[in-house]
Amino acid sequence: MKIFEELKLSLYAPKKDLCDVCEAYNTKNLSEEKYNMHQTFKQEARQEKERDKSSSDITVNVYAMDLQSVLLSPKSTVSAMYYKTKLIVHNFTIYNLKNKEGFCFLWNESEGGLTANEFSSIISFFIEQEIKKCDGALREMIFFSDGCTGQNRNSTLANAFVNLAAQHNIILTQKYLFKGHTQMEVDSMHATIERQIRDRKINLPADYAYHCQKARSNPSPYNVKYISHSFFKKFDNLKFYNSIRPGRAAGDPVVTDIKALRYFPNCEIQFKMRHTDPWAALNQRLNKKITPCKYDDLLPLFTERRKIKKEKYDHLQILKLGLLEDYQKFYDELPFE
Template sequence: MLLSTIGIGEWQLLKWTNDSQNGTQTTSVLSKTPARKHANHMENREAVRCFVESLPKLPSHYCRSSTSRLYLQSDIKSFSHLYGIYKEYCTTAEIKSVSIKVFKSVLNEMKVSIFHPKKDQCDVCCSFETGNLQEEVYRNHIQKKNEARNEKETDKVNALEGRCRVVTVDLQAVLLAPSLLASSMYYKTKLACHNYTIYDLGSGEVSCYVWHEGEGDLGSSNFTSCISDYIEKTTVDGDKVLIIYSDGCTYQNRNCTLSNALLDLSVKKNLTIFQKILEKGHTQMECDSVHSTIEHALRHRSIYVPADYVNVMKNVRVSKPYKVNYLDNTFFKDFSQLNYYTSIRPGIKPGDLCVTDLRVLKYNPDGTIQYKTRYTEDYMDFPRKARCSGNLTHRITPLYNGPQKIKASKFKHLTELKKVIPPDYHGFYDGLLHE
């Protein structure tokens, strides 16, 4: 009964029985072995935690307010890539590695994920597929997606036929400098570089606005500076309608700073501007093809400084090369000084419509903004009226007084990485301001 129930060997049973009869104080194999295995298991899990903690991590760039999950820097491409780095770490540290299953469970406990492009999957669709969402909510979501898609296709046809100008705008996933294949790179924080892309659906022309965190951050005035510069430079006599498609990122696309700037341009240029927001989780646009082309060109390519990204972008497309603007801190303007509208929220009372419910914003040359929460609805006026309507003249001041400081820990890591960077590039990193 003991052999079949407990599953111990006969020699272990005899030894246990003899020791008990002889009065020998011996710890039972039944209690000692599981305890030792458990202790070893916990030590191995703790080693995984130490490894993961040694890797640089970032909060979600697109949903910081709704999740505490952290993401590994984008130079780690996949889970198998990460597990391979971990195996090398164990070999160097002379410790035993855990299985892939255990490794993944530790990552989940720590709320750490591999970086993935933001448009890979739709949360609403995934929730419905797993049975965690009501069918009515899902069908309403799909209907909104189709409305946005149909609207975009119609506008694209009109753009190709010259009836209006239509552009899509999006921020590429963060790029890191330096970006090399050296194993030491994975344990160091690097300089974040940003590419704000504007794609003209009628002409196929692409404009990229590129900067790094030593020159500017990711505030609403930064993105507003880019789109304002683009409109100022590309609008010609005869243009009457400009349509801008984007995702619904609030600090990037749905905010009062950008809306006031677009309204200001609408009045100055006598240009009706439409800002149209695609449905969350289904925001694939022509900008994505630009980002994919750039990322493909960067495969197995060494990037030593941010300017290397600019060189790649300029040469990645032979016909109609991308227009790349490499920005410094002097480019960015403080558009928060425009306060024609103090809010673009379509509701006033608690429970009313919010900014995230907006789908279309129409900026009129008469100094007013109208909105829609569904593409199939009629335009409505905001409950709050514009200030100085019809007389919009403001002087915009610079956003920064000079280059921006990076964290002291990041500067230390970049200094340590100079050992894998050619000496010609050291001066760039030495010149970065830091805390």
């Protein structure tokens, strides 16, 4: 068993969502030609990630990022928990594919939502911290993710990347895995955290921050930041580009067709429609009146905590009775509609 653990082997089979295209082919509802093209795109994306991951260039860092499935607070085995709505907690995770560092950014629904502004704030903060840590040694940072438009593939986040590339004289690259086959190393963080919190009692959203830190010890614990509403910035006012769509006319490629985006210090954006294609300049006009600005100089996204629904607040007042008195104050002070 000791050798088995040293080799990092496991009998656990992680859950895996099925691809709708592959399932359509398995049920004879998709042609062989379309299925083969689907498999080609899948392999191209995976090979691209493996190529970047195995690169020995120390001036290029490669990351995978994703949002963990919804966490809830409070959480226990009390029967009333199953029938009441609870406070939603979000965990956005970033994993360094080269040195295996993991980063968790946690917030609850009263502190922020799931718009492009929240994700742009977290990613911008993370990039600035990594640049500081590397003391100017980084030439490029590559981020792999799924193609979720509200989270990873939109003009708000693209403009945030443009802003950072211009400020820090660095190349920033986004690469998207193929729909239905977006398994990444960052998913291992989610599995590790889920094992840690299984059968654990959660009294407050901040308890998840503690368990994320305790979830892994080797090679190092995860870096965890618990976020309040004052952390988030308003990035949708930063409009270097109004759109990142590759085409303009009807029938031209759209944003969801993009497989990769690259941002340069001169504010230029390049894109790829396939990972095997050469880079091409984005056919959108740069607004030269917009100048790069520091993260701290951006307007705050929220001036106060977000209000939850009255029904959820009432349910939480019932659920808090199963908690120690010190924990109950947090739920009493939640803003509601």
